[in-house]
Each structure stands twice: as structure tokens, then as C-alpha cells.
Amino acid sequence: MNENISCNQSKCLYCGGCVPICPRNSITLRETRIEIDDSCNRCLLCLRICPVGALEVLEAKA
Amino acid sequence: MREYDIVVVGAGPAGSMAAMEAAKQGASVLIIEKRQEAGSPVRCAEGVGKEGLLKTGIKIDNRWIANEVKGAKLIAPNRITVELSSEHAGNEVGFVLERKIFDRYLLCEAARCGADVMMKSSALGVIKDENGIKGIEVESSDGVHRIESKVVIACDGRESKVARSAGIDTKLKLKDTESCAEYLMVNVDYDKDFTHFYVGQCYAPGGYVWIFPKGDGIANVGIGVLGSKIGKRTGYPKELLDRFIKNNREFEAAKIVEHMSGTVPVALPLEKTYIDGLLIAGDAAHLTDPITGGGIINAMVSGKLAGSVAAKHVYEHTELSEYEKLWKKELESALIRDYIMKERFVNMSDNTLNLIADSLKDYRFSDLGMGGIIDAIKEKHPELMSELEGLI
Numbered sequence: 001m002n003e004n005i006s007c008n009q010s011k012c013l014y015c016g017g018c019v020p021i022c023p024r025n026s027i028t029l030r031e032t033r034i035e036i037d038d039s040c041n042r043c044l045l046c047l048r049i050c051p052v053g054a055l056e057v058l059e060a061k062a
Numbered sequence: 063m064r065e066y067d068i069v070v071v072g073a074g075p076a077g078s079m080a081a082m083e084a085a086k087q088g089a090s091v092l093i094i095e096k097r098q099e100a101g102s103p104v105r106c107a108e109g110v111g112k113e114g115l116l117k118t119g120i121k122i123d124n125r126w127i128a129n130e131v132k133g134a135k136l137i138a139p140n141r142i143t144v145e146l147s148s149e150h151a152g153n154e155v156g157f158v159l160e161r162k163i164f165d166r167y168l169l170c171e172a173a174r175c176g177a178d179v180m181m182k183s184s185a186l187g188v189i190k191d192e193n194g195i196k197g198i199e200v201e202s203s204d205g206v207h208r209i210e211s212k213v214v215i216a217c218d219g220r221e222s223k224v225a226r227s228a229g230i231d232t233k234l235k236l237k238d239t240e241s242c243a244e245y246l247m248v249n250v251d252y253d254k255d256f257t258h259f260y261v262g263q264c265y266a267p268g269g270y271v272w273i274f275p276k277g278d279g280i281a282n283v284g285i286g287v288l289g290s291k292i293g294k295r296t297g298y299p300k301e302l303l304d305r306f307i308k309n310n311r312e313f314e315a316a317k318i319v320e321h322m323s324g325t326v327p328v329a330l331p332l333e334k335t336y337i338d339g340l341l342i343a344g345d346a347a348h349l350t351d352p353i354t355g356g357g358i359i360n361a362m363v364s365g366k367l368a369g370s371v372a373a374k375h376v377y378e379h380t381e382l383s384e385y386e387k388l389w390k391k392e393l394e395s396a397l398i399r400d401y402i403m404k405e406r407f408v409n410m411s412d413n414t415l416n417l418i419a420d421s422l423k424d425y426r427f428s429d430l431g432m433g434g435i436i437d438a439i440k441e442k443h444p445e446l447m448s449e450l451e452g453l454i
Contacts, residue, residue, distance in 0.1 A: 013103070013321055013322065013323040014103070015103075015105045015322075015323040015324045015325065016219075016221050017239075017241060017242075017323065017324055017325030019221040019223070020220050020221055020222055020232060020233060020234045020239075020325070020327075021233070021234055021235075021236065021239060021289070021325070022233075023233055025226055025233075028223075029221065030184070031096075031097075045236060048236060048289060048292050048293070049236060049239060049241050049289045049292070049325060050241070050298060051241045051242055051243040051298060051299040051300055051323040051324065051325065052243060052298060052299075052300045052323050053297075053298040053300065053301070
């Protein structure tokens with residue numbers, strides 16, 4: 001379901017800034033990785049708050 | 063199954079102060095930290111006020127003071143600079159810290175006072191029953207543990223996952239969050255006696271650019287942009303910071319030696335910072351100052367109060383609500399005042415900022431006082447007075 005939001009690990013500084021902005025509490029920072037769970041409804045607030053532009057929308061695969 | 067009087071989640075300044083205080087009062091305390099080390103990676107500009115730091119009761123130690131500054135310089139869009147002495151610049155001047163050393167120092171102090179420490183251990187969520195919070199579930203390298211406690215103190219920063227797991231709404235709005243990018247740079251050409259703030263929509267929409275010198279030509283150089291003002295047209299904060307650095311000759315010879323990022327609540331404090339068995343302190347309770355974004359001192363003050371009330375709850379059955387009363391007494395009026403100021407500041411036009419700077423350029427704030435500032439603006443740019451009504 002959530003495969004179209006992804007965290008670009010080469011940009012992410014794992015600050016966790018996306019975590020508290022998520023209205024559905026779908027994001028967890030685990031050590032150096034951002035995990036987005038199935039409850040994500042792609043509101044894209046996390047893309048807007050990320051200081052380094054690490055969160056991306058991937059086009060859904062056909 | 064393990065049991066403690068008090069479990070503190072998060073070994074930042076709030077958590078270590080809470081654990082220190084509770085352990086000093088004789089409670090059995092465990093502090094858990096999800097990272098493998100305290101204080102790293104840094105996501106902070108590392109500025110603290112001297113007065114504020116002294117108030118926390120922590121002995122100043124040169125191992126974690128990178129630099130002491132005399133004041134702050136505010137630079138308007140038109141490059142007019144207004145100088146603030148330390149006593150007028152609020153939470154953000156005085157010392158520039160080395161958070162990696164500072165946070166570890168505070169954690170060591172907590173441990174010396176008797177607190178147990180579990181590193182690389184994440185809180186999965188609170189354990190609760192109908193009477194409230196009874197402890198916390200923790201994931202460590204050796205598996206998942208249930209740790210029972212009389213009080214959990216959530217000091218897990220602005221992710222605030224512990225309070226969320228207890229059912230408290232800790233979500234932040236875009237308009238109440240600054241998105242920040244920062245570099246540690248070397249060969250930076252700035253006066254080390256001053257922190258520098260570039261204020262204006264042209265530099266940082268709804269926020270500011272900061273240069274916090276750490277001595278020897280090293281400085282934290284960062285930007286905070288209000289979440290609601292970030293869009294495709296503005297670019298994300300790191301891009302804006304890169305552009306700022308490129309456009310300012312003070313960075314001509316400078317090199318980046320560390321990348322940092324973070325977000326800062328510039329919100330009102332949480333409406334409820336306690337429930338049965340749980341206290342919330344520091345950034346987790348949104349106690350950062352909404353104008354400066356500074357959070358260290360308020361985290362330490364609220365953490366210490368939380369540790370103290372939790373210990374008294376264990377020994378003397380003091381109500382946990384006492385914690386909220388105490389931090390409000392210390393911090394609330396300034397936080398509300400600065401939130402109102404922030405709501406106005408984030409929409410202030412560059413033209414207005416230019417005119418304010420123009421009114422004040424021949425003065426030093428330390429000579430003026432609040433009344434003097436108003437008089438200076440009234441004299442030079444009376445047209446601003448209606449816009450600034452209620453603000454100063």
C-alpha cells in the first residue's frame with residue numbers, strides 16, 4: 001500500500017523530523033532508517049517537512 | 063520482568079536531568095536510550111543562555127563549552143545589523159555547547175547519582191491498565207522486555223512516541239514546526255564573540271539563518287524554515303542553506319565538516335503533560351521556545367521538575383499533576399508570549415524588518431531597553447507602529 005513513499009537513504013540524515021508531523025503515526029525512526037508502515041495514506045506532509053528532501057514519491061508500478 | 067520506581071525514556075538533557083534528580087532523591091531509576099550513544103548525531107544549533115544554564119544547577123564545565131559569546135547580531139534583509147547584548151537575546155546566546163560531550167556528561171552524572179542505564183534500547187510503548195501507565199515495553203539487543211514502574215517520564219524528544227502510545231495527541235502541524243538543516247563548517251569568517259541571525263523571508267521563510275561560532279573559525283551554520291512555508295518554489299531547507307552559503311563571502315574559504323538536520327516544535331506546549339503514571343518533559347512536551355527554537359534549558363528545567371515530582375510521588379504520594387503546575391509556573395508565560403510573537407514574526411515582510419532595522423541601527427539594544435526600542439521606531443518609521451501593535 002505504501003510503496004510509493006520512500007526514503008532516499010543517500011539523502012536522509014535520520015533526524016526523525018518526519019515522525020511527529022505524520023497524522024497517522026505511520027513513521028518510525030529505527031537507528032538510521034526511516035520506516036513507513038501500512039497505515040500511511042500518502043498525505044505527503046512528511047515530504048514537506050523533511051529538511052533535506054529525502055522523502056520521495058515513487059510512481060506506482062504498473 | 064524488571065521493576066523500577068521510575069523509568070525515563072530518552073537520554074537527552076531532559077531525560078538525564080529527570081533521572082539525576084529522581085535518583086538523588088533516592089528513587090530507583092532506569093534511563094533507556096534508543097541510540098548507541100548519547101548526544102549523537104547532533105540535531106541542534108547548540109546555543110544556550112548562560113543565565114538559563116546556571117539556573118539548572120549544573121556546574122559549568124569547559125569540556126562541553128565550545129565558545130562563550132557576548133551577544134547576538136541580527137541581520138535584516140537589507141543587511142543592516144542590529145546588535146543585542148546577551149541579556150536581551152533570550153535563550154540563544156551565552157554559550158555554544160558541544161552537545162556530543164554535554165549530553166554524555168549529563169548521562170554520566172545521572173548514572174553517578176544511581177540511575178541504571180540501558181543503551182540501544184527503544185521504547186515500544188507504554189504498558190497500561192484501567193488505572194493508568196504501569197511501565198514500558200522496551201526492545202533491546204537481547205529481546206523485548208516489560209519493565210514495570212510507578213512513573214514513566216517521557217523525554218523522547220519531539221517524536222514524542224511514548225506520549226503518543228499513551229493516547230496523548232502530540233502531532234505537530236506544519237505551521238508549528240521549523241524544518242532545519244545545519245552544517246558544521248571550518249574557515250568561517252565571522253566574529254566569534256557574536257551569534258549571528260539572518261532574519262527575513264529572503265533568507266529563511268518563517269525562520270532564520272544562524273551562525274553560531276565555536277572558536278578557531280569553526281561554526282554551526284544552519285537554517286530553520288517554517289514547515290507551512292516550504293514548497294516546490296522555495297526548495298527544502300538544505301537547498302536554501304546551500305544557496306545562502308554560496309552567496310555570502312564569509313564562507314568563501316569555508317568547508318563543511320558535518321551535516322545535520324532536525325525539526326523543532328514552535329508550538330504551544332502540550333495541553334496535558336501528565337496522566338496517571340506518566341510525565342512528559344522537554345521537546346516531547348513541546349517546551350521549545352517558539353521564537354528562538356531553543357529547547358535545551360526548558361528541557362533541563364522541565365526534566366528536573368519531572369524527576370523531582372516523580373520521586374515525591376513514589377515516596378510521599380505527591381500528585382503527578384504537581385509537575386504541570388511547577389513547569390507552568392517556570393515556563394508557561396514566556397512560551398505563550400513567544401508563541402504569539404512567532405505567529406506575527408513568521409509573516410512579517412522583509413520591508414517591515416528592513417524598516418525596524420533602520421530604526422535601530424544607531425543604537426545598541428543594551429542601551430535602549432524596551433521603551434527605547436519603541437521610541438526609536440516611532441521616531442524614524444511611525445508608519446510601522448500599527449503593524450507592530452501588541453508585539454513589542
